[in-house]
Amino acid sequence: MVADSDSAHRPALSAAACSAVRPARRRQKRRIRRPFTAVLVGFLTLASLIFAPTPSLRPASAQTEMGTASSATTPADTVGITVSPRDSSELSPGQDLLLTVAVHNNTDADIPVGRVDVYLADLALTTRAALDSWLRPSADTNSGDQLVSVPTAGIIPAGAGTTVSVTVPAESVGLTDQNAWGARGIAAILSADDVVRAEGRGTFVWSQGSAITPVALTTILPITTPANATGLITAKALESYTSSVGLLSRQLDAAIDAPTATIAIDPQIIASIRVLGTAAPASALAWLDRLAGASNDIFPLSYADADIAVQAQAGAPTLLAPTSFDPAIDASLFVVPPSTPAPEITTDPTDVPSVTSRTKAQTSPSPTPSPTPTVEPGQTVIPSTSDLLAWNYTSTAIGWPAAGQVARSDLDVFAASGLTTTILSSGNVEQSDVFTPNTAVTLPTGLGLVSDSPLSAAIRAAAEATTDEEWRVNVTEAASLLAIVSAENPDSARTLLVTFDRSSPATATRIGQTLTALDGAAWSTAASLQSALAATPATTVTFQAEAIDGSRVTLARSLLEREGALAEFATILADPVAITAPARLDLLALLDTTWTAQASVWEDQVRASLAASFDLMHAVTVTTRGPIIVVGSKVDLRITLNNALDQAVTVRTEIVPSNGRLVVGETLETIIQPNSAQAVSVPLSAAVGNGDVVLRVTLFTLNGTPLGQPAPIDVSVRADWEGVGATIFAILVIGFFGFGIWRNIVGRRRERAAEASAAAVEPAIPAAEPDV
Structure with a gap:
């Protein structure tokens, strides 16, 4: 489709209207079309493009997931103005153009009575780039042909705002059956005291009833909770989230009301409710029943919405999933009450086919049910992990990583985990054709669904709008985008994908209103997830690898x-x-x-x-004492094993000497009771030689994995002291007894010598003579 060149597309004003607006038009065109200003602006723009760093080499369609959406929010200290169709974004021949112009005075000065001039763009907006340039002009550009001029009702006080209703007669619009249908640009300029205070731009869709090929629009709405550091949502938080005004209730309300919207739910929510048993809040159980009764297509996110791309890039061979919920289950909450039917046996989610629609499930023959075990009242029935996670999903083979952060190797991890379809953002693909492609693309490992970033940004902004004025501006931009896609290649039916942001789900309160408005347009129709999966893959889109920080x-x-x-x-x-x-x-x-x-x-x-x-x-440790002295050939070393856990543990104790002066006995296997200490004895044998030894005491698991760092013990070995002491003692004993024997011998010899001396002296003594 080409831009209009026929003058029939230009508006025609009545004589009275021309005389009223001609001076304003001349002033406006003088302001915009000054040759010197245009040359200067062009030079500065060219210089900025040459010398400024290029943010991205991708086309506009391959920018970030959020894109840039028009907003009615006025920056501080400025005057803002928005213009949008009052009732419908569609205008047909013979209809007056009904507009709402909203002015926001965020300055600290009043705006005197002035006027609002409404303009129509010279050319139809036939491309997505043209629409973006019109709504967000980079410089002071031509606003088009003036349609009407409407005075403001009065002074606009500082910090206040006002709304002006503008009606452009059909003859003043100047569009006829000869003009091609599609998006058109409008502008509103606020002037006061011959000074332009603000300019706002909007769009509408000109539709003269020609044959239109509607764009199929698939929408994915995530149902998640705020990020948390624990793997289960508490009962208190669930009660708050599922209250009538809670986060999960608002998300489910929006999804159920949205035309054919697909729900992407975090399985953590389902498991957190079920694991509470009879202690689950009543509001949470009612919310789960509402989800089960929803007619929407549903597929699961990763548990806790864990980013599958960061798992793959961090080195996980396959994507992670819960292993068990048993530690979180209180058996007393799963006692079967009286007169309660036996619980239904659920199937393992891994047994569900990769793509299973509810329609197929209803038409396919039901498998023969396995016999249900008899459960008596008062019996405790503990649910398994598969029971807590099971759900009737439309598909379990869809992966949704964070926007624009998927690497090539990630796709292999996704495929190894059973995910054959990956939802990508525009930042992960490159497009070689000017026409908007289908959402489906062929990836090296399966199928990809690419969300349309600019369209998603406009629809998100409309869904998060806080005022009717802001909602009209953004929903009209979304409608214009869809009209451009429909008209750019009318012979080709396209399916586009729109995703909602998971980081701020609480602010999207107008999802149903937005999608209903778009579904009511002749050039757009709501489509299911199955339609997106079945769309012909685009051949002009290729995967572009990205990486996480x-x-x-x-x-x-x-x-x-x-x-x-x-x-x-x-x-x-x-x-x-x-x-x-x-x-x-x-x-x-x-x-x-x-x-x-x-x-x-x-x-x-x-x-x-x-x-x-x-x-x-480090809750299981060993306590040692040192230094110690080993003076014997065999001793017992006592150490203490500590267990600070509330469960008994079994460990192996291994003692390794730094040299061969000590020989350590076999490794000990010890059971340590919960929250206790256990003393153990390790036999040591002294080898030949004396010296210092360092014993390294290490605890191991039964698989041989060390628990913490080794605990050193300094030991001084004196292995020969026992033999030396015995020798000295023997010498002393022998010396003692030898000395006694020697002394006895010497004493006896002395006695005998004395006796012999006495016997020899006795004959030599003369006899005494008698007295005369």
Whole structure:
């Protein structure tokens, strides 16, 4: 389709209207079409393009997911003005153009009585780029041909606003059956005291009843909760979210009211309600029943909406999923009450076909049901992990990563995890054709659905509008975009995909109103998820690999490595699931896609989680004493094993000497009771030689994984002191007894010598002579 060149598309004013608006038109055109100003602006624009850094080499259709949507919000200290169709974005021949012009005076000065001049763009807006340039001009550009001029009702006080209703007669619009149908640009200029105060731009769609090929519009609405660091939503939070004005209630209200909208739900919500058993809030159970009764197509997000792209880029071979909910289940909440029918046995979600529509499920023959076990009143029935996660999904093979952050290798991880369809944003593809392609594209590992970023941005802005005026501006832009797509290649039916943002779901309160308005246009029709999946893949769109910020991937990799270490540590428990299952749920919660909007908070949460797991893995320790002296050939070394967990653990104790002066006995396997200490004795044998030895005491799991760092014990070995002492004692004993014997011998010899001396002296003594 080409732009109109026939003068029939230009408006014609009555003589009275011309005389009233001609001076204003001359002033406006003098203001806009000054040659020197145009040359200067062109030069400055060219200079900025040459010297400014280029933000992206992709076309406009390949920019970020949010894009840029028009808004009625007026910046501070400025005067803002918006113009939009009053009732419908469609205008047919013979109809008056009914407009609403809203003025916002955010300055600190009053605006005197003035006028609002309404203009029609010279040419039809036949391309998406032309529409964007009209609504968001980069310079002071031509506003087109003036249609009418309407005075303002009075002074507009500082900080206040006013609304002006404008009616442009059909003959003044100047469009006829000869003008091609499509989007048209309108502008409103506020002037006061011959000074232009503000200019606003809008659009409408000219439709003269010609044959139109409507664009099929598929919409995906996420149902999620705010990011949290834990893997289950508390009962208190669920009660708040599912109240009549709660977050989840508002999201479900919008999805049920939206024409053929597809729901992408976080399975964490379903599991968090079911795991509470009879303690689940009544409002949460009612909300779950409403979801079950919805006619929308439904597919699951990753648990806790964990970003599947960051999982893949952090090194996960397959995508993560919950392993068990048993540690979170209170058995007393699952007692079968009297006169309650037996619970229905649910199927494992992994057994559900990759794409299963409700229509097919209704027409296909039902499988033979397996016999239901008899459950007696008062019996406790604990649900399994598959029971808590099971749902009648339309498809379980769709992956939705964060916008514009999918790498080539991620697709292999998605496919290995059973996801054959990936939802991409425009930032992950490149387009080689000028025409808008189908949402479906062929990826190296399966099918891709590409969301239309500019269209999604306009519809999101309309759904999040806080005023009727803001809603009209944005819904009209969305309608104009769809009209351009329909008219640019009328012989080709297209299916487009619109996604809503998961980071701010609470603000989208006009989803149903917006989608109903677009579905009512002749050039747009609501389509189901199955229509998008069945659309012919576009041949002019190719996958463009992107990557997540390195710091975020590094932290995510730390979380994955930490989980592996926790799994090894948990083998010391009789029931490792008590540690591994909550750790997996918390890990998934920390990978929630909505954390990307809170980078600094997320980093703090990750570091806190890593620190907590470090403390957990050091809850089993060994206490030693030293230095000690070993003076015997065999001694027993006593050490103390500590268990700060609330569950018994089984560990192996291994003692390794630094040299061969000591020989350590066999490794000990010890059971340590919960929250207690256990003393154990380790036999040591002294080898030949004396010296110092360092014993390194290490605790291991039964699989051989060390628990913490080794605890050193300094030992001084004096292995020969026992032999030396015995020798000295023997010498002393022998010396003592030898000395006694020697002394006895010497004493006897002395006695004998004395006796012999006495016997020899006795004959030599003469006899005494008698007295005379």
